[in-house]
Amino acid sequence: MSDPIYRRVIVKLSGEALTGSGDFGIEQATVERLAADLVATARLGVELGVVVGGGNIFRGVEVSERGVPRPVGDTMGMLATVMNCLVLEAAIERAGCEARTLSALAMPAVCEMYNRKRAMKNLGKGRVVLLAAGTGNPFFTTDTTAVLRGAELEAQAVLKATNVDGVYTADPKKDPNAKRYERLSHQEALAKDLRVMDGAAFALARENRMPIIVFSIDEKGAIESVLRGKGRATVVG
Numbered sequence: 688m689s690d691p692i693y694r695r696v697i698v699k700l701s702g703e704a705l706t707g708s709g710d711f712g713i714e715q716a717t718v719e720r721l722a723a724d725l726v727a728t729a730r731l732g733v734e735l736g737v738v739v740g741g742g743n744i745f746r747g748v749e750v751s752e753r754g755v756p757r758p759v760g761d762t763m764g765m766l767a768t769v770m771n772c773l774v775l776e777a778a779i780e781r782a783g784c785e786a787r788t789l790s791a792l793a794m795p796a797v798c799e800m801y802n803r804k805r806a807m808k809n810l811g812k813g814r815v816v817l818l819a820a821g822t823g824n825p826f827f828t829t830d831t832t833a834v835l836r837g838a839e840l841e842a843q844a845v846l847k848a849t850n851v852d853g854v855y856t857a858d859p860k861k862d863p864n865a866k867r868y869e870r871l872s873h874q875e876a877l878a879k880d881l882r883v884m885d886g887a888a889f890a891l892a893r894e895n896r897m898p899i900i901v902f903s904i905d906e907k908g909a910i911e912s913v914l915r916g917k918g919r920a921t922v923v924g
């Protein structure tokens with residue numbers, strides 16, 4: 688079998704991936720499957736930072752549409768990502784691999800605060816590092832967080848695990864004629880306004896020459912396949 692193509696990566700898991708067959712919250716069986724995939728990947732010797740979205744619980748924009756100030760809604764979204772990280776951390780540890788949640792918002796009774804050195808140290812020890820609470824700032828997303836942490840932690844790529852099998856010419860959930868790309872540049876993704884990730888994330892990735900691999904997390908073993916250079920995915924970079 689081919690060796691993993693990267694030594695250190697950031698996996699971006701969409702919050703929605705945790706809902707499994709539902710459309711809100713956390714389905715435990717799905718969390719266990721995702722944890723098993725992450726542990727299998729870590730056992731290949733790949734150092735893993737994991738950023739989890741919060742869209743299965745709260746998105747700041749949606750909360751603010753109900754009259755809550757946007758920064759408050761965004762804080763709720765960031766707290767949602769902490770819950771997702773904690774449930775995933777517990778499942779990864781049960782599956783036999785050490786994991787640490789580091790949060791960009793201080794919550795000493797819950798988990799350690801994120802700082803670059805601490806994250807690097809944990810990655811070097813082979814622990815799966817769960818990067819919680821996004822960037823710690825409102826008006827950002829966890830996609831941007833994944834690219835930011837990737838650049839800070841010297842990852843070789845961001846693996847965006849989502850509910851579509853790559854980047855398309857238009858949103859494939861809305862346009863049945865959308866065509867999938869095998870490969871495209873950050874610049875093309877920005878110029879064509881392809882919304883599989885937000886523009887800030889693509890711009891930061893372009894600036895830091897960070898490849899982003901977009902693939903579906905629905906199949907068991909999807910992360911490992913991508914790391915072995917197999918499976919259906921789009922490479923942006």
Ligand SMILES: Nc1ncnc2c1ncn2[C@@H]1O[C@H](COP(=O)(O)OP(=O)(O)OP(=O)(O)O)[C@@H](O)[C@H]1O
Nearest residue numbers: 701702703740741742849854855857858881882883
């Ligand atoms: N050009 C495109 N190619 C592929 N997917 C696209 C495109 N434009 C929009 N999308 C949509 O982008 C979505 C990917 O976003 P994703 O679910 O990963 O969101 P997220 O904000 O990262 O996570 P969360 O679930 O936590 O909100 C897909 O569901 C897909 O329908």
Ligand SMILES: O=c1ccn([C@@H]2O[C@H](COP(=O)(O)O)[C@@H](O)[C@H]2O)c(=O)[nH]1
Nearest residue numbers: 740741747761764765821822827828829
């Ligand atoms: O740096 C960040 C990251 C996230 N948020 C808020 O959290 C939610 C959930 O993240 P998704 O990327 O949408 O899954 C997001 O909608 C923001 O409200 C943030 O404020 N800052």
